[in-house]
Amino acid sequence: MCNIRDNLRNAKRIVIKVGTSTLTYDTGKINFTRIDKLARVMSDLANQGKDVVLVSSGAIGVGVGKLKLKGKPKTVREKQAIAAVGQCELMHMYSKFFSDYGRIVGQILLTRDVVEDDIRRKNVINTFENLLERGIIPIVNENDSVAVEEIEFGDNDTLSAIVAQLVGADLLIILSDIDGFYNGDPKKNTGLKLISVIEQITPALEKYAGGPGTKRGTGGMATKLLAAKIATAAGVDMVISNGINPEVIMDIMEGKDVGTLFVSNKRSGSSGQ
Numbered sequence: 658m659c660n661i662r663d664n665l666r667n668a669k670r671i672v673i674k675v676g677t678s679t680l681t682y683d684t685g686k687i688n689f690t691r692i693d694k695l696a697r698v699m700s701d702l703a704n705q706g707k708d709v710v711l712v713s714s715g716a717i718g719v720g721v722g723k724l725k726l727k728g729k730p731k732t733v734r735e736k737q738a739i740a741a742v743g744q745c746e747l748m749h750m751y752s753k754f755f756s757d758y759g760r761i762v763g764q765i766l767l768t769r770d771v772v773e774d775d776i777r778r779k780n781v782i783n784t785f786e787n788l789l790e791r792g793i794i795p796i797v798n799e800n801d802s803v804a805v806e807e808i809e810f811g812d813n814d815t816l817s818a819i820v821a822q823l824v825g826a827d828l829l830i831i832l833s834d835i836d837g838f839y840n841g842d843p844k845k846n847t848g849l850k851l852i853s854v855i856e857q858i859t860p861a862l863e864k865y866a867g868g869p870g871t872k873r874g875t876g877g878m879a880t881k882l883l884a885a886k887i888a889t890a891a892g893v894d895m896v897i898s899n900g901i902n903p904e905v906i907m908d909i910m911e912g913k914d915v916g917t918l919f920v921s922n923k924r925s926g927s928s929g930q
């Protein structure tokens with residue numbers, strides 16, 4: 658019988674989202690080993706002829722590390738300033754590691770008003786398409802230095818699903834500090850079960866999602882489930898997996914049973930929520 662994950666091998670356009678907790682240590686300093694592996698695996702996928710887009714958090718987290726601050730900033734104006742520093746550092750890092758594997762990167766910073774306006778959305782889609790045609794790897798983040806409540810996405814899980822929809826991706830992979838979607842919060846309870854495949858997001862599943870995640874990251878399972886709803890409704894398969902070793906991306910692409918696969922409505926036949 659054909660496994661529902663086998664189809665992931667054929668994904669041509671893939672958006673990969675990494676969270677701050679994957680990119681940095683608890684000290685706030687950058688995890689070079691992971692960024693290096695991520696750059697290697699993504700460059701390898703590009704060499705296979707796939708289109709790859711990275712959605713990366715970390716502007717604020719890396720800014721905190723670079724400026725040697727004690728914790729995450731609290732006010733909007735502090736966040737904006739610190740993100741301005743961290744985003745530069747982050748892109749410098751990505752540019753350096755991807756160039757080791759022969760790839761050029763391009764930065765796209767988004768706010769909600771851009772994707773909600775027809776003309777601006779078309780323009781940004783053109784930017785993605787042109788970068789991808791040139792074999793350049795787009796790296797996306799929220800434009801934290803200008804984003805205020807009215808125009809922000811708020812979290813990069815949601816942003817990554819919107820980007821997957823914008824570029825017409827086949828697959829969205831969210832790398833996090835958790836192995837996948839459980840029937841409860843594994844950080845609070847033991848003996849829970851990782852759900853391998855989810856074909857429909859039911860109210861029971863939403864109850865499992867709980868509240869926000871780690872002190873360095875922003876999301877948690879609730880935002881990942883929201884991302885899954887946006888992605889699957891847009892015809893994009895989505896996998897949540899642990900980013901501790903970014904080589905897991907290759908396992909996912911080979912259809913191995915890792916993390917949790919949310920099957921797109923196009924494939925599951927569900928009409929969504």
Ligand code: GLU
Pocket residue numbers: 676677713714715716717718740798799801811812813814874875876
């Ligand atoms: N855009 C934020 C940053 O780069 C992260 C938001 C998130 O992790 O969800 O720091």
